[in-house]
Amino acid sequence: MKSDLQEQLRPTPARERLHALAILTLLLVCYVYVFPRWADPNQNSRLNMVFAVVEDGTFQIDKYVANTVDYAKVGEHYYSDKAPGVALLGIPIYAALAPLLDTPLLSGITARLESHSAFASTLRAEGSGVSAQKVRFAIVQVLLSFLLSALPTAALAALMFLWLQAVTPLVWPRLIVALGYGLATPVFAYANAFYGHQLAAFLLFAAFYLLARAPVRIGAGRALLVGLLLGYAFVTEYPVALMVAPIGLYALCGFWQRRQFAPLIWLAAGGLVVAAGWMWYNTTIFGGPLELGYSRSELWTDQHHTGFMSLTLPTLDALWGITFSPFRGLFLLSPWLLLALPGFGVWWRAGRLRAEWWLALSITVAIFLFNAASSMWWGGFAVGPRYLLPMLPFLALPVAFVLAAWGERLWLRVTVALSLLWSLVAVWGMTLAEQAFPSDALRNPWVEHVLPNWTTGNIARNLGVILGLEGVWSLAPLFAVLSIMAVVWFWLATHSPGDNPVASSPIHQPVNH
Numbered sequence: 458m459k460s461d462l463q464e465q466l467r468p469t470p471a472r473e474r475l476h477a478l479a480i481l482t483l484l485l486v487c488y489v490y491v492f493p494r495w496a497d498p499n500q501n502s503r504l505n506m507v508f509a510v511v512e513d514g515t516f517q518i519d520k521y522v523a524n525t526v527d528y529a530k531v532g533e534h535y536y537s538d539k540a541p542g543v544a545l546l547g548i549p550i551y552a553a554l555a556p557l558l559d560t561p562l563l564s565g566i567t568a569r570l571e572s573h574s575a576f577a578s579t580l581r582a583e584g585s586g587v588s589a590q591k592v593r594f595a596i597v598q599v600l601l602s603f604l605l606s607a608l609p610t611a612a613l614a615a616l617m618f619l620w621l622q623a624v625t626p627l628v629w630p631r632l633i634v635a636l637g638y639g640l641a642t643p644v645f646a647y648a649n650a651f652y653g654h655q656l657a658a659f660l661l662f663a664a665f666y667l668l669a670r671a672p673v674r675i676g677a678g679r680a681l682l683v684g685l686l687l688g689y690a691f692v693t694e695y696p697v698a699l700m701v702a703p704i705g706l707y708a709l710c711g712f713w714q715r716r717q718f719a720p721l722i723w724l725a726a727g728g729l730v731v732a733a734g735w736m737w738y739n740t741t742i743f744g745g746p747l748e749l750g751y752s753r754s755e756l757w758t759d760q761h762h763t764g765f766m767s768l769t770l771p772t773l774d775a776l777w778g779i780t781f782s783p784f785r786g787l788f789l790l791s792p793w794l795l796l797a798l799p800g801f802g803v804w805w806r807a808g809r810l811r812a813e814w815w816l817a818l819s820i821t822v823a824i825f826l827f828n829a830a831s832s833m834w835w836g837g838f839a840v841g842p843r844y845l846l847p848m849l850p851f852l853a854l855p856v857a858f859v860l861a862a863w864g865e866r867l868w869l870r871v872t873v874a875l876s877l878l879w880s881l882v883a884v885w886g887m888t889l890a891e892q893a894f895p896s897d898a899l900r901n902p903w904v905e906h907v908l909p910n911w912t913t914g915n916i917a918r919n920l921g922v923i924l925g926l927e928g929v930w931s932l933a934p935l936f937a938v939l940s941i942m943a944v945v946w947f948w949l950a951t952h953s954p955g956d957n958p959v960a961s962s963p964i965h966q967p968v969n970h
Contacts, residue, residue, distance in 0.1 A: 468622075468627075472628075473619065475946075476618060476628060476632065477616075477618055480632070480635050480636065480639070481611045481612060481614070481615045482611075483946075484607075484610065484614055485607060485608065485611045486935070486938060486939065486942065487639075488603075488607040489603055490919050490935045491889065491917050491919045492649075493598050493649055493650050494892060494917070495892070496524070496893075497650070497651075497894075498525040498526045499525075499527055499837070500598065500650060500652065501525040502518075502525045502527035502537045502538065503539055504544075504547075505518035505525060505528075505537060506536070506537040506539075506544040507547040507597070507601070508521060508551070508594070509521065511555055512555070516536055516741070517534045517535065517536060518536060519534055527539060528754070528755065529742075529753035529754050529755065531743060531753055536743075536750060537750060538751055538753065539653070540694055540695050540750075541735070541738055542656065542694070543651065543656055543693055545692075546605055546656075550600065551601070554597065554600060558593060558596065601651055602650055605651070605656050606652065607649045609655055609659035610639065610644060610658070610659065611639065611648075613638075613659045614635045614636070614638055617631075617854070618631045618634075619666075620666055620669060620670070621634060621635075621857045623810060624810075624858055625857065625861035627864070629864075630864060633860060634853050634856050634857045637793055638849060638853045640881060640884070641791055641793065641877055641880035641884055642790070642791045642794065642841075642849055642853075642884060643787070643790060643791070643840050643841030643845075643849075643888075644658075644849060645888055646841070646884070646887070647846060652843075654843060654844075655846065656693050657690045657693040657694040657697050658847040658848075658850060660689055661687070661704060661847060663686055664683045664686040664704055665816070667682065667683050668683060668704070668707060668708050668711055669813065674715075674717070675711075675712070680719075680720035680723035681723040681724065681727045683708060683724050684724035684726060684727020684728040684730075687701045687704060687705060687724075687727075688727060688728035690847075691735075692732075692734075694847060696824070696827055696844060699823040699824060703815075703820055703823070704820075707812060707813075707816045708720075708724055768832070770830055772829060775831070775834040778835060778842075779825070779829060783902070783903055783904075784901065785835050785836070785841055785842045786841070787841055787842050787845060789883070790840075790841045790887065791884065792880060793856070793876040794849075794853065795876075796855075796856045796859045796860075797852050797854075797856050799859055801817075803859055804855050807862075813854075816851070820848055820851045821851055821852050824844070824845055824848035825845070825848075827844070828842055828845055831844065835897050837897050838895065838896055838897060840884070840887050840888050840895065841884075841887075886907050887902065887907050888917065889917045890906055890907045890915070891916070892915075892917055914928025916929065919935070920934065
């Protein structure tokens, strides 16, 4: 029976596509079920820019600045102080949506939501209530968060699953890493939020994937796309420059080994196109091509003028804070990621994918040190250390090597099962507690934020609330849908066409057990 099931689940191109699509779909369902946080200053700063450009034809957010504390002031006008990548992509999307919101049909829906008690219950009790403009703002936030955060995050997890064919043909280790990344790390908290972390993470990993899976002859189109992806990742989240550089070096090494130099020119061209647009934006608003909004931030001057753009030297307090502390500790939220430590060792001893090993290690170390050197390393109101988010896919990859090499050992299976269970409870528990992320004034958010809100049934607003369900029961429809999806997924996986098994390329051999 066991061998029959293994044969039914044997990796084939059809099943690989099925698993990747199932990962993407399942994660999207989980992400969109919970609404983006309303009244979040970080998200509002970007949304203000989107609304100002589409509705007023200006980057000035003077009309909306009251809903955020993240703004820059130039002369007598206010602007978003955030890296502009996410907002710039949101502008054409809202421009296309705006006429639809003004049609009688959607105007009627907006009016009904304005007076809908269930929708009103999703707003903060101390807020100023519901208005047509707030409903419009919320609709746009939901759409942009889905297209520019949830969808990229789910796609990233699917790409991780597919890339890990280079590590092992086994499906279960790759599923654990991909789904663990999407559901059992702080990624889950930001996957449906209008921040820049997850879009940047997707752009970076997509660039890496295109390079790692490149054919022997790299075409101009692929190289140009990689350059665009890397450039746009930087203008979406400035700290990922520490990731762009290693990926760029990885590309250069690949081109050198192939004795191809034309792709390098195309990659540079893609990056330069993005850089030119970004410099025009900075010059138009802040007066110079390299002037950033943070340098004109009015409320966070101490932080932004400490060291170099808030960066000093890494401190032990910050390193402890972003790793194991109850305040923002990554490994307290997601202990399964600790398997990356032996994972790097197993990966190295495997003697394969050395360039990828160096890339993953350098990215992991660089972003950890960056976060530990920030004067505001905790990231304000947050779930876990949010500045680490773009790096997490590369930290998760070594875990697959451990699972592939030691997966038959009972102690490892028990360890993985328990750590994943804890991670799911911890990440979902902290993410869904209340309608705002834990305040940075709470030194132990587990005791001061998570427990009080869950015991009183005050969890993040979601689709179940709109259906009239309250508290924990509002999550019941989600788990019912996920159960059905899991059954359908398994059935399709065991009944998909039995085409040729997935073959490893000469440079992508599975780990020796």
